[in-house]
Amino acid sequence: MGADKNGEPGAGFIALGICETLAKSAVELGWKNPTPIQEQSIPHSLEGKDVIGLAQTGSGKTGAFALPILEALLKKPQPFFGLVLSPTRELAIQIAEQFEALGATISLKCATLVGGVDMMAQSILLAKRPHVIVGTPGRVVDHLTNTKGFNLRSLKALVLDEADRLLNLDFEQEIDQILKVAPVEGRRTMLFSATMTSKVAKLQRACLSNPVKVEVSSKYQTVDTLRQQYVFVPAKYKDCYSTYALNELAGSTCMIFTRTCEATRKLALLLRNLGFDAIPIHGKLSQPKRLGALNKFKAGERSILVCTDVASRGLDIPSVDLVLNYDIPINSKDYVHRVGRTARAGRSGRAISIVTQYDVELFQKIEHLIGTKMEQFPAEEDAVLLLLERVSEAQRIATMQVRESDFKKGGGKKRAGADGDDGHAADAHGGFNKKRKSRQ
Structure with missing residues (x-):
């Protein structure tokens, strides 16, 4: 775990290259120090490199991709900057909530695109040109197909969270559709997964360029307690x-x-x-x-x-x-x-x-x-x-x-x-x- 060397809240995040404002937001969210996956992946993400993060659930993966995206947004704010794909509605909503909490002090606009919610209400959110979109692949494709004015031409950050789960739920076709309309130049991609399956390896080859692999635990371990x-x-x-x-x-x-x-x-x-x-x-x-x-x-x-x-x-x-x-x-x-x-x-x-x-x-x-x-x-x-x-x-x-x-x-x-x-x-x-x- 990253120690607070100066004894100041958020010092561990600042040491990784995160600005003081965001580090303070992380501490207020209960993240006193960076977790191992955050320590190992954030510096690479801040350099604009593609990252593959292998870590178990509960390891702090959301912070590992949210903080670098918000840091980049602070330097150059623009709509439709980041897209996070999640396998389930609940997880997408939870990730969006964490983005909003971390970005509250920097006026972040975030839209959640998931099934089970009215398309028109989501279209209104997209019309407000949010900085970050969090959604399930199926609903994101629905909006790319049907919502006027919504596209990914200016996308700078793409995250595939729980990638093994995304592929197990047969979202491959939707992910392919999204990758076809997302720019390759100037886009950083972060792929997080609890397991490295053959499908995840195939996806990695399709959408990541010279990625840095960060692995917190390669063995399928259950904790001693x-x-x-x-x-x-x-x-x-x-x-x-x-x-x-x-x-x-x-x-x-x-x-x-x-x-x-x-x-x-x-x-x-x-x-x-x-x-x-x-x-x-x-x-x-x-x-x-x-x-x-x-x-x-x-x-x-x-x-x-x-x-x-x-x-x-x-x-x-x-x-x-x-x-x-x-x-x-x-x-x-x-x-x-x-x-x-x-x-x-x-x-x-x-x-x-x-x-x-x-x-x-x-x-x-x-x-x-x-x-x-x-x-x-x-x-x-x-x-x-x-x-x-x-x-x-x-x-x-x-x-x-x-x-x-x-x-x-x-x-x-x-x-x-x-x-x-x-x-x-x-x-x-x-x-x-x-x-x-x-x-x-």
Whole structure:
């Protein structure tokens, strides 16, 4: 970490070549000293070189590209100076917020272009000629195609953040379209990725010129303060074991990862029917609902966030106590990103993976990747099976709620919470919570 040699706030950033105004903004944002990725990449970016930064989530990548862009803008302000491409709406919004916070004292204008938000409202923002645009590739291409007066002819800085994720989500075609209309001369390009895949290497060759490679951690490591456990279960009892683990670790803030939007939706309903304050976030929720769910979780109004991998990368969520892998990720590297949500900044944390008979090979690949044999989570089978009746009833009600919600989507008013997005679904249904109370 960069030390404040003079004892003055922001001295570490000033030593890298960042001006005092921006260094002060960084400190006010809680960045006391530069992180390793910032220390290694910022000086090269300030020299106008193309940069490839390989670093894990939570390593300070946003500062590594935002500060040099703002520094260059200070010297020569112009509209449409920088474009940052992000794989998800939430991450794009978060990056834009950090740009706005860092650039507040220099009158920065920033526009966010993401799906799920009205195109016309975004066109009005573009008409104000912002300095920096942050967006998802699909929506940026939509505006390049349809919004009069918007082009990238004056672009001086291009950032591809979470590049491995961008390519995994099949944005290659949109990125190609953007690269075709972006100038090559006088443009610096910064590519940040947690992993160097063959697709990322191909993208690097297509859009970077003599790049400087900066690597903070080449090994897929999980931090020492993370306790990694697994429980081997028959697939039919997966919900019982998940419920048992949550009961055993009651009071913990938790992120639960599933593979699909449907599993996220149904599991959130199931858990709420069992009395847990779970809330889902996945790609099929509207933008306001996704942000609402995130904000409730961050504010502590909900203690369990059930999510797909869309939420596992880069989101500014404070460290959680527990990560529960309800579904084992197909891509082993996604495991590292998931469990990176806990045991952050030296705090301890725990990750539990629910491994069924169908997941053994995937689980072994994860252990091989991280170079660690996980310990078994102690779960008494008899105690777990005592939950079977309650969990089965909660499953039945959750299935009914999903069907009811899907049926009503075509017409009529959908009941609050039927998608698991919020509200107290079980209470609204007159279902499991009430039944459970009547049995006591």
